Amino acid sequence: MEIRDEGSLIEAMARSIGTGLPPMAGRMWAYLIICEPPEQTAAEIADRLQASRGSVSSMARLLEHAGLIRRGTRPGDRRERFSVSADVVENVMAPRIHQLRAARQTLDAGLELLADRPPGSRERLQSLRDMYAFFETEWPSTMERLRNSRARESPKERKDVTR
Amino acid sequence: MEIRDEGSLIEAMARSIGTGLPPMAGRMWAYLIICEPPEQTAAEIADRLQASRGSVSSMARLLEHAGLIRRGTRPGDRRERFSVSADVVENVMAPRIHQLRAARQTLDAGLELLADRPPGSRERLQSLRDMYAFFETEWPSTMERLRNSRARESPKERKDVTR
């Protein structure tokens, strides 16, 4: 996985998000992280990624819905500008808790369903459930530690309290 | 996502692993967790999941390579038996560290590549990199805590030290 230029970087970043988003959504997100200026029009994005306008439009909807990007307009300019939402990190990680919860709930339902089965299979299922439950309860404090470490690493950000 | 019977449980569990495995691999893994006896032949699996023998064969290779299942034979029986590996939990979670590392490395390469860009884009990239780095360093101790909580919840397992 060679990173030779901006293009290959975008591809690699897009793959690294991993979630079930279409490739083009990943590329768009990646580009919005490294572009300058941080706000880009649909036309600029479509041009840079060699994608159709239609594709940019629907990927934008997807990413916005996932909380990964924002859209904005300027007075005297009808075009929309897209940018990664201010709290990239939070928004990339926040959804994980839902996946954990969903998995744990599925396994709870499974345990109930298999209540009268021999203990072997129930134990395997139980240990898996316990694992998800563990991460589910750990998650909030992990996120808290992440926030702290971020605050520590870039203290100058603390001045940005205008909004 | 109703869990009404074993079939729907298998589907739901299969989806909950989430990793980029083909659906049939997920189903096979799920079935091996809840089946009785825990060892199953390819024929039994194919039959239960309504899959072709060929599919079972290739999914088995995939899952084995991912460390999620084991294969074994018995004297006087040519058929192979598949089962989830003893340490299901470890094997489900272990690969995560590689993903984190790969993502962080990609972003490091990106930072190097964009060294002479305006600070805005570099900062966005940096904060993402720091996030992955955070999880990367946290991971070992999290796994350690998981192991402790497992030992606590099922102390009777501690007797199983025959191997």
Next chain:
DNA sequence: CGTCACTTTCAGTATTGACTGAAATGTGCG
């Protein structure tokens, strides 16, 4: 209200990837 500049929608196409099944290959036993 018509036009311009843009955005969204969506039917159709292309691409990807999963799955099947038949043929090839392997394995142990008499």
Next chain:
DNA sequence: CGCACATTTCAGTCAATACTGAAAGTGACG
């Protein structure tokens, strides 16, 4: 060795999904 049974491989089919582009929609401005 050769047979019986099991497994793997892989070319071909099918299904799911991503993407395109043309048409419809939107709204600001003269």
